Amino acid sequence: MIEKLSSIGNFIGRTPLVHLEHPTVDLYAKLEFHNLMGSVKVRPAYYILKSAIESGRVTQDTTVIESSSGNFGIALATLCKRLGIKFIPVIDPNINPSYENLLRSLSYRVEKVEERDKTGGFLLTRVQRVNDLLRDIPNSFWTNQYGNIDNFNAHYKGLGTELAEHFDELDYAFVGVSSGGTISGVSRRLKDKFPNVRIVAVDSVGSVIFGTPPKKRYIPGIGSSMVPDILREAVIDEVFHVEEVDTITGCYQLFEDHCIFGGGSSGTSYYAIQQYFKDKIFEKRPKVVFLCPDGGTPYADTVYNQDWVQDIREKNSVQIQS
Ligand SMILES: Cc1ncc(COP(=O)(O)O)c(C=O)c1O
Incomplete structure (x- = not known):
């Protein structure tokens, strides 16, 4: 891999x-x-996946999950496609339509939340959906761009x-x-x-x-x-x-x-x-x-x-x- x-x-x-x-x-x-796929976000996507593979946390059977309606999701979808592993982005209705099409072409499955969170945005609802997916899908891995130290390291x-x-x-x-x-x-x-x-x-x-x-x-x-x-x-x-x-x-x-x-x-x-x-x-x-x-x-x-x-x-x- x-x-x-x-x-x-x-x-x-x-x-x-x-x-x-x-x-x-x-x-x-x-x-x-x-950069590949047109944004800075492929840097952390690459680094996070690489270190998760090296530590054995991500294997050929892992499903990678992330809350992203944008560049990070596109970058991860591309890298996971290349690796032949499943990727599920969690998106929301604010997504740019061409990004949604691209994610649907590159990903194993797309989860779209519809309810706004208490701040009026969708981020917290998306994170909740990520947690539900992590609970329901065995051998799943959340890249967690908001908290993963490898985002910093990248x-x-x-x-x-x-x-x-x-x-x-x-x-x-x-x-x-x-x-x-x-x-x-x-x-x-x-x-x-x-x-x-x-x-x-x-x-x-x-x-x-x-x-x-x-x-x-x-x-x-x-x-x-x-x-x-x-x-x-x-x-x-x-x-x-x-x-x-x-x-x-x-x-x-x-x-x-x-x-x-x-x-x-x-x-x-x-x-x-x-x-x-x-x-x-x-x-x-x-x-x-x-x-x-x-x-x-x-x-x-x-x-x-x-x-x-x-x-x-x-x-x-x-x-x-x-
Ligand atoms: C276009 C663009 N600019 C800036 C940023 C901010 O980068 P970071 O998430 O590392 O704070 C992002 C993150 O998605 C982005 O897509």
């Missing part, structure tokens, strides 16, 4: 790090959408090391947060090499990760309706919250300024950087890196669809007035 998994290791990691023109900072973007050893090795000095890293795996691993690895680097966690308004009130969110990949356990490992200096309408602005700006066709969290970080540095003056231009965790194509019906954008802007203005 390990040989089969290792054979696709070449398609994971070593993603491009590009230097971008910027008026005030020395800006770099790490293009994680160059990013400490992979993405974090790639960034640390590239730079001689680094002043800021802007990292979008959902399960918290990326920021945990990347922040710890960067702080090891650059103790003074400022780690800025980027989150969506309406996410509860950093103790702010819940609000309905429409853009996947960033934010969460629970506080992930894995976040305990992160070293965070500041948190920057971005409204979803501004995420959309950030996505379009990133495309117009640099021809980077990024997903929601890429635009969120880019918007945060513009706001964060707009009134700051430095003697020496600071070195700043941010991540582009996935590309824009999965958002063709949402962020890059003018009707959808109009709808979100109207919903947002109603919320601001009320």
Whole structure:
């Protein structure tokens, strides 16, 4: 099994790090959408499966289960397909329709929850369904991206090391947060090499990760309706919250300024950087890196669809007035 998994290791990691023109900072973007299946999430999917196979926890007869409506589910489904083992993603009605089709093509079975949880989202209902499946299916394994230390390890050893090795000095890293795996691993690895680097966690308004009130969110990949356990490992200096309408602005700006066709969290970080540095003056231009965790194509019906954008802007203005 390990040989089969290792054979696709070449398609994971070593993603491009590009230097971008910027008026005030020395800006770099790490293009994680160059990974297999188009997102950063294949890094933890690969690492978690590899270490579970090595420890004997996952065998040819195991059923892998995960709560994911997005990139992590797609990555796991692909790797499990390659390994010839069963995978059951637990999804919810907010899933992007093309992701649902893809998961249904790649997975053994798909479980879709319909009831909202007490926060108004679906995450807690999905986790409940995962627990039911784990109880009912013998030899099942929950990859548990929100709590598995190998989510942290994947990013400490992979993405974090790639960034640390590239730079001689680094002043800021802007990292979008959902399960918290990326920021945990990347922040710890960067702080090891650059103790003074400022780690800025980027989150969506309406996410509860950093103790702010819940609000309905429409853009996947960033934010969460629970506080992930894995976040305990992160070293965070500041948190920057971005409204979803501004995420959309950030996505379009990133495309117009640099021809980077990024997903929601890429635009969120880019918007945060513009706001964060707009009134700051430095003697020496600071070195700043941010991540582009996935590309824009999965958002063709949402962020890059003018009707959808109009709808979100109207919903947002109603919320601001009320
Ligand atoms: C597009 C995108 N950006 C950012 C993240 C956040 O990464 P993490 O879950 O490691 O916090 C995710 C996670 O699913 C994602 O899909």
